[in-house]
Amino acid sequence: MKPILQLESARLVLRQWRDEDLPEFAAMSADPQVMRYFPALLTRLESAALIGRVRGHFNEYGFGLWALERKDTGAFIGFTGLSHVNFEAPFTPAVEIGWRLxxxxxxxxxxxEAAWTxxxxxxxxxxxxxxxxxxAQCNLPSEKVMQAIGMQRDPRGDFDHPRLPAGHELQRHVLYRIDRDEWRHTLHG
Structure with a gap:
């Protein structure tokens, strides 16, 4: 399949990552507020490695986590996109949608907006x-985005993230799902 390298929404360009995105992405990934629902802040090197993994996902699957750029300013503001879940859980194999701004x-x-796209x-x-x-079950802002795009909570699918140690405050995760029919219904509501 030909890679999907760029998309547009009303106010955003979802595009491939550029080397010049690294400083803003690294700053974002080192912000304790942005990363409060993740186990740790990322160093600049870890941020660069994450960009490398995202690029690899695009090469392998033709889609991934697109860099987000505002149309009005051209500013890099984060990422949104699709990726294969890279750990085992009762709901895998699966493709997840995620974002970080x-x-x-x-x-x-x-x-x-980017998630709808x-x-x-x-x-x-x-x-x-x-x-x-x-x-993480304490990340209510992210759950609000999931709900806004028509995803439904699957309480039976909630799980302990296998990459976090037992007892970690972020270990318990909530699972949301949307299928093609639900998405169409949400569109035409």
Whole structure:
């Protein structure tokens, strides 16, 4: 399949990562507020490695976590996109939708807008049957985005993240799902 390298929404460009995105991404990944629902802040080197893994996912599957750019300013503001879940859980194999935005771009609807665009690709161009999303059960802002894009909580699917140690405050995760029919219904509501 030909890689899906760029998408557009009303206010955003979802595009391939550029080397010049690293400083902003590293700053975002070192922000304790942005990373409060993740186990640790990322160093610049870890941020660069994550970009490398995202690029590898695009090379392997033709889609991934797109860098987000505001159309009005050209600013890099984070990422949103689709990726194969890279750990074993009762709901895998699966493709997840995820997002992370720099703090100054929160509360403007960018995560939901980019996520809608990603779901359009998932169910349209990629022909996926289902997309999942998950987060630490204390991450209510991320759950609100999941709900805003029509995803439904699957309480039976909630799980302890296998990459976090037993008893870690972020170990328990909630699972959301949306399938192609639910997405279509949400579109035409």
């Amino acid at each position: 720099a703090r100054r771009h929160w509360g403007l609807g960018f995560a939901s 990603s779901l359009r690709v998932a169910f349209g161009q990629l022909g996926l049957e289902e997309v999942v999303s998950f987060t």
